[in-house]
Amino acid sequence: MSARLLRLGRHLLVEAWLPVLAVTVWWVGSASSTSLYFPPLSQIAERFRELWLFDQVPVHLVPSLQNLGWGLLCGVAAAVATGIVIGRMPRLHSALLPLMEFMRATPILALLPLVFGLLGLGVTSKVALIALGAFWPTFLNTVDGVRSVDPQIREVARAYRLTRTDIAFRVVLPSAMPQVVVGFRTSVSVAVVVVVGSEMFGAGNGIGYFVLQAQRTYAIADMWAGIVLLGLLGYLLNLLSAGFERWVLSWHRGQRAAAAVLGEGAR
Amino acid sequence: MTMTDSEFLQAIGLSHSYVVDRAARPVLHGVDLQVRAGEAVCVVGHSGTGKSTLLRCLAGLLRPTGGEVRLDGRRVMEPPPDLAVVFQDYSRSLMPWMSILDNVMLPLRRGLGSQERRSRAQQALADVGLDGTGSLYPWQVSGGMQQRVAIARALAYRPGVLLMDEPFASVDAQTRADLEDMVLTIRRDTGITLVVVTHDIDEAVYLADRVVVLAGTPASITADLRVDLPPERDQLTTKADPRFLAVRAEVFNMIRTELARAGRAT
Ligand SMILES: Nc1ncnc2c1ncn2[C@@H]1O[C@H](COP(=O)(O)OP(=O)(O)OP(=O)(O)O)[C@@H](O)[C@H]1O
Numbered sequence: 001m002s003a004r005l006l007r008l009g010r011h012l013l014v015e016a017w018l019p020v021l022a023v024t025v026w027w028v029g030s031a032s033s034t035s036l037y038f039p040p041l042s043q044i045a046e047r048f049r050e051l052w053l054f055d056q057v058p059v060h061l062v063p064s065l066q067n068l069g070w071g072l073l074c075g076v077a078a079a080v081a082t083g084i085v086i087g088r089m090p091r092l093h094s095a096l097l098p099l100m101e102f103m104r105a106t107p108i109l110a111l112l113p114l115v116f117g118l119l120g121l122g123v124t125s126k127v128a129l130i131a132l133g134a135f136w137p138t139f140l141n142t143v144d145g146v147r148s149v150d151p152q153i154r155e156v157a158r159a160y161r162l163t164r165t166d167i168a169f170r171v172v173l174p175s176a177m178p179q180v181v182v183g184f185r186t187s188v189s190v191a192v193v194v195v196v197g198s199e200m201f202g203a204g205n206g207i208g209y210f211v212l213q214a215q216r217t218y219a220i221a222d223m224w225a226g227i228v229l230l231g232l233l234g235y236l237l238n239l240l241s242a243g244f245e246r247w248v249l250s251w252h253r254g255q256r257a258a259a260a261v262l263g264e265g266a267r
Numbered sequence: 268m269t270m271t272d273s274e275f276l277q278a279i280g281l282s283h284s285y286v287v288d289r290a291a292r293p294v295l296h297g298v299d300l301q302v303r304a305g306e307a308v309c310v311v312g313h314s315g316t317g318k319s320t321l322l323r324c325l326a327g328l329l330r331p332t333g334g335e336v337r338l339d340g341r342r343v344m345e346p347p348p349d350l351a352v353v354f355q356d357y358s359r360s361l362m363p364w365m366s367i368l369d370n371v372m373l374p375l376r377r378g379l380g381s382q383e384r385r386s387r388a389q390q391a392l393a394d395v396g397l398d399g400t401g402s403l404y405p406w407q408v409s410g411g412m413q414q415r416v417a418i419a420r421a422l423a424y425r426p427g428v429l430l431m432d433e434p435f436a437s438v439d440a441q442t443r444a445d446l447e448d449m450v451l452t453i454r455r456d457t458g459i460t461l462v463v464v465t466h467d468i469d470e471a472v473y474l475a476d477r478v479v480v481l482a483g484t485p486a487s488i489t490a491d492l493r494v495d496l497p498p499e500r501d502q503l504t505t506k507a508d509p510r511f512l513a514v515r516a517e518v519f520n521m522i523r524t525e526l527a528r529a530g531r532a533t
């Protein structure tokens with residue numbers, strides 16, 4: 001137990017020394033700053049505490065997180081479902097491929113005016129945009145994962161006459177899962193960008209709105225406090241999705257480790 | 268049933284060509300094989316003659332480019348129910364995301380309660396000597412154990428027809444003998460129809476009522492030998508029986524002749 005704590009402590013030290021150094025340099029270097037856009041870090045920290053612990057959390061953070069959650073949920077669920085279907089239809093897939101590549105390559109924020117025009121300036125538009133942004137990475141990776149299911153595994157599924165549902169949920173989806181998760185993690189980071197971007201365009205609350213508003217009113221320390229909050233949020237989300245990956249893909253890591261030990265896997 | 272007994276599982280004028288670089292590459296040509304219900308047939312032949320191809324056609328997994336496969340009078344277009352396959356590439360045929368027990372239970376999800384599935388799967392794992400490994404993942408056990416998981420999966424399915432592609436290739440000699448005897452016991456108890464591909468001539472003769480030799484390019488059945496031994500077999504006495512040795516020698520000669528002929532051809 002204490003050995004584990006010790007290891008954890010050492011791990012934290014290794015991870016933390018550079019950020020700690022960076023913050024210290026920033027703190028000391030900016031202490032006597034009079035530059036408009038780079039206020040002293042102490043001032044930013046003070047504003048951060050006043051704003052985000054926890055006065056403005058319900059006003060700005062909660063709506064952003066809600067939009068993020070709903071957008072991600074809808075986008076990723078739709079991506080996995082359609083990815084499984086289209087991945088199993090090679091003809092349809094090759095017909096749709098150019099279109100899909102085009103859609104993916106279009107920066108999602110370019111659609112912002114269109115979507116706001118169509119659906120109004122409310123929550124619906126934002127969630128729709130986030131969902132659309134989150135959709136593509138997960139969708140394209142799911143399609144790839146589904147297409148690369150081992151033919152031998154497909155034969156087993158046919159020979160033993162597995163039901164369609166079992167093939168989808170017990171064979172194809174788990175087999176594609178390593179790629180689905182890669183897509184999901186990209187979707188999360190895209191979604192965060194879209195959350196902030198959509199709030200800068202048309203909104204009366206949210207962190208994106210807050211950051212832009214702070215800049216416009218020359219409350220630069222507030223602006224920085226918002227940026228730092230977004231950075232922390234992104235970092236936390238990444239930790240969460242990495243943990244999720246470790247959890248759903250434990251079999252995959254184990255298999256790869258075993259294959260590495262045996263050379264080429266059991267032949 | 269209106270047809271005679273000898274027509275339970277049959278390949279009729281079966282041919283198959285793979286398409287390689289846009290050219291047809293014939294592997295099987297005019298294969299005729301009749302397997303009676305409850306009969307055990309072993310297929311032997313060199314590496315690359317088309318034994319696995321034949322088995323895939325019999326299983327309904329591969330649509331032959333010529334001729335047809337019939338099971339119980341019906342033309343086989345898709346894998347029939349009541350038929351199980353043990354694949355040659357056993358390690359790739361197990362799902363790495365499922366425990367060994369879940370792998371064995373997976374094919375039983377159509378029409379069985381979870382209690383029944385579990386007990387059948389555990390029984391099958393015990394039959395192949397894998398008691399207590401159910402909670403491990405396939406990649407946590409040795410190749411020979413993975414092969415036995417694949418066999419257990421087929422047994423738990425309780426098929427009427429069992430097709431096995433070199434099922435004992437990776438297990439040690441003692442386990443192999445045990446598994447051969449287990450297959451014979453299952454045959455005696457259930458009357459299952461068996462088609463087994465093997466490289467091992469002793470094994471073929473020991474398991475089979477008939478041994479067929481697949482040879483040539485494209486391959487067809489060049490010999491069909493009846494094994495004239497009583498159904499009760501024993502690793503020691505049967506393998507010393509003169510009748511066993513006679514068939515063994517005959518198969519051995521067939522294969523050697525084929526090898527020589529192939530050598531002259533190239
Ligand atoms: N999907 C495929 N596409 C093209 N050629 C194939 C394919 N599968 C098998 N072949 C070729 O067909 C021939 C017969 O293959 P098959 O796997 O049936 O042989 P086998 O008798 O089972 O060999 P082994 O004893 O090595 O398992 C081989 O030459 C092989 O290269």
Ligand SMILES: [Mg+2]
Pocket residue numbers: 318319320355432
């Ligand atoms: Mg083979």
